[in-house]
Amino acid sequence: MPVAAQHHDISPAIPVSMRHHLRVVGSGIAAENTCERCALNAICVPEGLADSERQEFTSLIFQHKRLRAGETLFHAGEPFTHLYFVKTGSFKTVVLLDDGREQVTGFHFAGDALGIDAISSPSHPSEAVALADAHVCAIPFASLTRLSRRVEHLQSYVQRLLAREVVRDQGLMLLLGRMHAEERVAAFLMNLSSRFRARGYSAHEFTLSMAREDIGNYLGLTLETVSRCFSRLKNTGVLDVDNRRIRILNIETLQTAVGGMERATGRKTRTVGR
Amino acid sequence: MPVAAQHHDISPAIPVSMRHHLRVVGSGIAAENTCERCALNAICVPEGLADSERQEFTSLIFQHKRLRAGETLFHAGEPFTHLYFVKTGSFKTVVLLDDGREQVTGFHFAGDALGIDAISSPSHPSEAVALADAHVCAIPFASLTRLSRRVEHLQSYVQRLLAREVVRDQGLMLLLGRMHAEERVAAFLMNLSSRFRARGYSAHEFTLSMAREDIGNYLGLTLETVSRCFSRLKNTGVLDVDNRRIRILNIETLQTAVGGMERATGRKTRTVGR
DNA sequence: CGAAAACTTGATGGGGCTCAATGCTTGTGG
DNA sequence: CCACAAGCATTGAGCCCCATCAAGTTTTCG
Known part of the structure; x- marks a missing residue:
């Protein structure tokens, strides 16, 4: 199955001009690190890193995961182990109320991070569901934390991810409330x-x-x-x-x-x- | 003017048994660091620090600020310089829409942090208004960042503050939406x-x-x-x-x-x- | 193709907004 | 100290936006 958009892949695919950068070897999990040639490099990979540091960062990504439309990347309550980046496809994130009510808290496209809200929690407070066939990179968060002790920029990188999420949520609160x-x-x-x-x-x-x-x-x-x-x-x-x-x-x-x-x-x- | 609650101070004051810990020298800004004897110590000050580190952290607080009911601690758009902790009194935080509509995003009491949502931004996205006469500690964020490079626990401390905020916001979104x-x-x-x-x-x-x-x-x-x-x-x-x-x-x-x-x-x- | 899912459109009613009047609380000046 | 004003809270009447219920249509997918 090709990575490129299929007729039912209604997510915003990577523009045709960039698609060849995203080819993944084999199917399922790809071991090869392709960040340097990834079209999303500028979005996912933190700026201001030295070449060696940048390589260390990208080397953390040892899993590329595929999901079919409707599949769940992580459930609420599951242990938090990885931070994810959307490579292709799209996701919704959902928080749940005890009585079964759900609130969709966001939609996420290529370059967006998933799992941010689980940082500093033992488990995911929300769940992420693929809206279309999707492809994500996974970064083990423990390794990222370890690396960020040495690499200064990474510290503020995670901080910026979280802070951006807070501001985004505030915008949604304004929308929902007013x-x-x-x-x-x-x-x-x-x-x-x-x-x-x-x-x-x-x-x-x-x-x-x-x-x-x-x-x-x-x-x-x-x-x-x-x-x-x-x-x-x-x-x-x-x-x-x-x-x-x-x-x-x-x-x-x-x-x-x-x-x-x-x-x-x-x-x-x-x-x-x- | 005494620090203890006045007849119109309708915020949850520090319990009487603890109040003497909060006495501040003079009025306005107090130079003396009182964190070690502050009743809120366990809430504001990060856990797991060595004594010397803990002292470094608390020494960052060089401003104790007083506000009267209705006064604003920081406005939206103002440059972000300090993180604040509520010592006494209470606050609301508000985000603004261009057309003048407002959304109150939270209420904050003794021990709560203010200004978290400005982290990684040049300026405050929201404003904080005192609901009753209040008293806050101010930590220069740049200094906190500098210190957190050396002190490992502080790194995750700021991260935890942010992450907690994200989860709190999600709860409010559920409330507002469902x-x-x-x-x-x-x-x-x-x-x-x-x-x-x-x-x-x-x-x-x-x-x-x-x-x-x-x-x-x-x-x-x-x-x-x-x-x-x-x-x-x-x-x-x-x-x-x-x-x-x-x-x-x-x-x-x-x-x-x-x-x-x-x-x-x-x-x-x-x-x-x- | 046929069934299920997704979307559109209409009718109806209710939850909560708007408008308005009144009572209560707090602060001020004579 | 009381009268007055200003702000805050309560309560009622009316009505509108949007949820609910109910078809009917289109799209998706086995």
Whole structure:
């Protein structure tokens, strides 16, 4: 099975121009270290390392793991051993409540780290599920910690991963606490758009790798509400939505839809912000 | 002005038996280091340090700052220089949206750290406001980083602070995304209860230091809804609420009110979780 | 192809927001 | 010390956004 996107691989694959860098020897686990030639090098591998240190870092990655769509990379409560980096495909992370309720806390694409929230815990507080066939690198966290005692940059690297996660979570809290349904959906799309652009994909046209239900759960809405918001944005000419294919036709309007302007319909302006 | 609680200091003060440890010389900024005799020593100061290292850590605290109720410790966007620990009083932390909307992301009491979310950022992403007259210790973060290069335990200490914050945020996301109003209020009270117990105060009886509006903002509700939930819990005999004075009469019922059981009233059971 | 999953769209109702009035608490100045 | 103001909290009435329920349609995949 080739690594390149299949017809049902709806995740944002690495751009064609870069794909040859990602070839993995054999199937399943690849022993060969390919970081230096990996397209994601600049994203995963910390900056400011000396060549020897950089080599030490990349040599920590001794597992390349494959997952099929729907498979779980780690479950909540499982012992925390590795930090992961998404190479291809995409993931959702989910936290669970005792009574079975779930909250999707994030979507993760090529270059994103997985398992950050387990740092300093014995076990994973959340679980990570592949949304499409995926491929990850695994770094044993104990080794990373050991190495970071000698290599100064690595210390702040882990710190930066954690801090970025805190700020990201705060943004989601703002969304969940203070935004209306349509604002949440607009914010979600803008977020995807800028992340895809940062990875060298189109910011205006992309394919969602997650179901409406996952989006709804992430945004604190139902799948029906998400679907209706998509339709409304489509009818107002902001988006073109065809199943999971998204084309942003008017990114300025979408951006203003995030902020608190009065709604497009001439309804009474709410004092916005519950 | 004495450090001990005043009649309008409605924050959970350090228990009377411990107060003499907290006396600060003069007013304003105290130069003298008092960590060794501070009641919060076990909470703020990292464990597992050698005596000399512990002394180095506490010697970093060269500022003790006082704030009156309503004053801001740091604003969003301000350069990040210090990590703070609450000695007395209480704080709320708030993140801001461009259009003026705010989200309260947490309440912080004696022993809690402030400014964690600014680590690895040039500036504070959130702001911290004193809810009552307060007193904090300030640690210059650059010095802490420098020291943590030599002292191994300090490295994981900062990491643990950050990681704890991530997990805390995930809990709030679950609350904001998946819980009903009354569940949110119950969860909020249970959270306060256990934090007060951990600090040696009563878990059943305490005084809120924040307004209904702050609680509502924190929980993604309006102040009216919070007030109504309080009243309902009072009428069902779970709580005794008198303004900001809270007495938990039936902590088991309050706990079950957090999880997803059907509502107390005989209403139709919802499939819970939007 | 056929079944299951995913998505869309409509109808309906309720939880919580909005608006509004009132009571209570705290702080201030005469 | 009391009156007054300002802020905070409670309570009620009305209504809207979005969850729920229910088809019907499209897509996916064995």
